[in-house]
Every structure is written in C-alpha cells, then in structure tokens.
Amino acid sequence: MNQRIHLSAGASDNLAKIPYIREVETTLITAHTLKDNIKPPMKQLPIFDESSENLKRYYSISEVAAMFEVSKSTIRFWENEFDMLKPHKNSKGDRMFTPGNIQQLRTIFHLVKERGFTLDGAKKELKAQKERMNAKKVYLDKLLEIKKFLVHLKEDI
Numbered sequence: 001m002n003q004r005i006h007l008s009a010g011a012s013d014n015l016a017k018i019p020y021i022r023e024v025e026t027t028l029i030t031a032h033t034l035k036d037n038i039k040p041p042m043k044q045l046p047i048f049d050e051s052s053e054n055l056k057r058y059y060s061i062s063e064v065a066a067m068f069e070v071s072k073s074t075i076r077f078w079e080n081e082f083d084m085l086k087p088h089k090n091s092k093g094d095r096m097f098t099p100g101n102i103q104q105l106r107t108i109f110h111l112v113k114e115r116g117f118t119l120d121g122a123k124k125e126l127k128a129q130k131e132r133m134n135a136k137k138v139y140l141d142k143l144l145e146i147k148k149f150l151v152h153l154k155e156d157i
Contacts, residue, residue, distance in 0.1 A: 058088065058096035067102070068109050078108055081119050084126065 065072045079085050079095070085104050087095040097105070111122040 055099065058098060059102065061087075061095045061097070064097050064102060064105065068105065070109070070113075075105070078105065078112075082108055082123065082126070 059067075061072050061075055065075050068075075076095075079087065082104075085101060085108070087097045087101050089095055107126070108122060111117040111125055112119065117125060
C-alpha cells in the first residue's frame with residue numbers, strides 16, 4: 001500500500017491546508033526522525049491521563065509491555081532485578097500491575113532506556129533518589145517545626 005505521490009511545486013502548498021495532508025506530513029516527518037536515530041518522546045501512557053475517568057485498577061503484563069513498547073520478558077526481568085517492583089499476582093500466577101507499579105516501571109524505563117543507565121547504575125540512582133527524598137522530608141519537618149514556633153511566637157507578641 002506504499003504509494004509515492006509526486007506533486008508540482010505549488011500543489012503541496014494547497015494540500016498542506018487540508019488537515020489529513022498535514023497529518024500525513026507529520027507522520028512522514030516522524031518516520032524521517034526515526035530513520036535518523038532521533039528518538040521521539042515516550043508516548044503518554046493512558047493511566048496518567050487525568051481527564052480519563054475509566055482508569056483501571058490492574059493492567060496485565062501484555063498491556064504494560066505495550067505501553068512501554070518493550071517485550072514482556074523485559075518487564076519480567078526488571079521485576080526480578082528491581083526489588084521495589086512487586087506486581088500483584090492472581091491465583092494463576094499472572095502479574096497484575098497497579099498504577100503505582102506502572103509509575104515505578106516508568107522511572108526504571110526512563111533511567112535504563114532513555115538516559116542509558118546500566119541496571120546497576122539505575123539501582124544506585126534509585127537508591128540515591130530515595131535517600132534524597134528522605135533528606136528532604138527531614139528538612140521539611142524541621143522547617144515546619146520552626147514555622148510553628150514562629151507562629152506561636154508571633155501570637156504571643
């Protein structure tokens with residue numbers, strides 16, 4: 001079904017005004033970008049579309065693999081490698097991923113596939129992120145205590 005269409009110089013300007021043609025041009029540009037090894041941004045996952053009211057509680061491994069455009073074996077491998085990733089399993093042993101699990105996979109995907117971390121490097125980065133979050137929490141708790149003290153001091157004056 002691949003057809004080549006040759007247009008005269010002025011015809012392409014008129015056709016660009018038609019929405020379908022603009023969509024085809026966008027598709028061609030995207031295909032050209034992929035050919036040049038420039039990765040397009042990761043597609044928006046349906047579970048993170050906040051306007052959607054039909055959010056599912058659990059997603060199968062096939063659905064998750066399709067969301068991230070990786071194989072099911074990659075998802076299973078990441079589950080074994082990263083302790084934080086623990087999907088639920090039904091009585092048959094099928095993995096059922098929650099939106100929280102998918103958020104964890106999104107983080108792993110970003111580190112490994114988009115930023116190019118090794119698995120060990122991604123594990124270290126996740127550990128460092130967790131430590132930074134804990135340190136921020138401690139600082140925020142201290143700041144809240146100081147704020148309470150200052151508010152109390154202001155009320156006494």
